[in-house]
Amino acid sequence: MFIRLESSSAVPIYRQIVDQIGYQIANGTLQAGDRLPSVRELARRLPVNQNTVLKAYILLEGDGLISRRQGDGTFVADAPPATKKTERLKQVAGILGQAAAQAVHFEISRPELHQLLDEEIEKLTNGGRSP
Amino acid sequence: MSNFTADIRIEGLRKSFGGQDVLRDVNLEVPAGSIFGFLGLNGAGKTTLIRILLGLLQPDAGRCAVAGIDPQVQPIEVRRRIGYMAENQTMYSWMRVKELIEWVARFYPAWDATSAEDLRKQMRLDPDQKVGALSKGQTSRLALLLALAHRPKLVILDDPTLALDPIARRDLLRDVIGHLQNQGITVFFSSHLLYEIEPICDRVAILHDGRILRCAPVDELREKVKRLVFQSSDRIDVAKLAGLLDIQSYDSQLAVTVEDVAATRRALGPILPVREVDLNLDEIFEAYVIGRREAPHA
Numbered sequence: 001m002f003i004r005l006e007s008s009s010a011v012p013i014y015r016q017i018v019d020q021i022g023y024q025i026a027n028g029t030l031q032a033g034d035r036l037p038s039v040r041e042l043a044r045r046l047p048v049n050q051n052t053v054l055k056a057y058i059l060l061e062g063d064g065l066i067s068r069r070q071g072d073g074t075f076v077a078d079a080p081p082a083t084k085k086t087e088r089l090k091q092v093a094g095i096l097g098q099a100a101a102q103a104v105h106f107e108i109s110r111p112e113l114h115q116l117l118d119e120e121i122e123k124l125t126n127g128g129r130s131p
Numbered sequence: 132m133s134n135f136t137a138d139i140r141i142e143g144l145r146k147s148f149g150g151q152d153v154l155r156d157v158n159l160e161v162p163a164g165s166i167f168g169f170l171g172l173n174g175a176g177k178t179t180l181i182r183i184l185l186g187l188l189q190p191d192a193g194r195c196a197v198a199g200i201d202p203q204v205q206p207i208e209v210r211r212r213i214g215y216m217a218e219n220q221t222m223y224s225w226m227r228v229k230e231l232i233e234w235v236a237r238f239y240p241a242w243d244a245t246s247a248e249d250l251r252k253q254m255r256l257d258p259d260q261k262v263g264a265l266s267k268g269q270t271s272r273l274a275l276l277l278a279l280a281h282r283p284k285l286v287i288l289d290d291p292t293l294a295l296d297p298i299a300r301r302d303l304l305r306d307v308i309g310h311l312q313n314q315g316i317t318v319f320f321s322s323h324l325l326y327e328i329e330p331i332c333d334r335v336a337i338l339h340d341g342r343i344l345r346c347a348p349v350d351e352l353r354e355k356v357k358r359l360v361f362q363s364s365d366r367i368d369v370a371k372l373a374g375l376l377d378i379q380s381y382d383s384q385l386a387v388t389v390e391d392v393a394a395t396r397r398a399l400g401p402i403l404p405v406r407e408v409d410l411n412l413d414e415i416f417e418a419y420v421i422g423r424r425e426a427p428h429a
């Protein structure tokens with residue numbers, strides 16, 4: 001499992017861990033039943049405080065994305081598709097939230113913003129990113 | 132004060148040199164088992180405080196307890212019980228690694244030779260290498276080994292990464308998590324780099340100009356300290372903002388950094404900021420240490 005922490009980011013570290021593991025589960029890099037590193041192991045590897053990793057794992061467990069089995073380890077949960085869908089929506093909502101904040105800040109109207117989004121999707125579906 | 136067991140307890144500590152106040156009324160508690168980040172610019176008084184904790188300096192006023200011992204009364208006992216590592220520790224460069232380990236062992240009745248040997252292997256140090264020929268990263272690992280092999284329950288690290296390159300620095304932080312936090316050892320980690328200690332610490336205290344400006348869990352600092360941007364036309368009365376850390380004014384906007392964003396928003400009532408900005412820890416540190424607290428001239 002690959003996690004890259006951004007030390008200068010304003011996003012708290014436990015959040016970065018939650019987001020990146022959630023993202024990898026949502027896009028299928030991590031599959032149901034995959035074992036995650038133990039709290040100690042991941043803490044040492046990153047390196048971050050063990051309590052930070054524990055906090056991230058507890059949040060992921062609360063979202064139904066992983067399950068922690070006492071004495072056995074931590075695994076990607078056999079998440080119902082709904083959970084995965086929710087997780088995917090959450091990931092995209094996060095990015096759109098930033099875009100929306102920028103748009104408001106630059107005084108871009110809603111229709112303009114919607115059109116920009118449509119154009120971006122259009123680029124992806126009509127044969128690649130190049131114009 | 133609070134009810135957790137503290138491994139370091141400091142009350143009303145003062146110290147001045149030649150009429151210059153270096154520490155003015157420092158109060159601090161370091162909970163047992165925590166990794167405690169002690170943050171300040173170079174010259175803020177960090178090393179002076181650590182030297183008092185080690186019983187190497189007498190304070191002018193106040194008292195402290197380190198691992199339950201008063202370092203002013205029993206300085207040698209304190210140094211025997213705790214582990215200590217400094218950035219520029221003098222080591223006998225002509226000794227071999229194993230000779231230095233054996234030499235230091237004699238000062239500690241509780242030295243654990245097996246544990247020292249385990250650490251030496253884990254830290255990949257060649258016993259026959261001359262200390263003077265070690266890289267900076269290897270030297271810092273050796274210093275950490277020497278601070279740990281008498282199995283202390285509290286370790287003080289005084290800016291241990293100061294001279295290290297990024298890779299050796301990361302290795303050292305990894306060792307702090309892997310060897311110290313794993314065993315429940317309390318770590319008092321001083322540094323001038325907030326972004327460096329943030330990931331590994333439970334709590335941070337910011338020392339500036341001889342005072343502790345804030346002591347809080349890392350996540351709490353991030354959740355509470357924010358920058359709020361207002362339109363200048365809102366005519367915010369900055370003099371009335373509690374916990375104000377910094378004010379900056381741009382063309383038509385006013386940006387204030389506050390200690391507790393929820394409290395500030397409550398106090399402002401109906402006046403809403405244009406934006407609330409999350410800050411990274413270096414920005415938070417900067418706001419505390421060099422923030423401007425006075426209203427800019429119109």
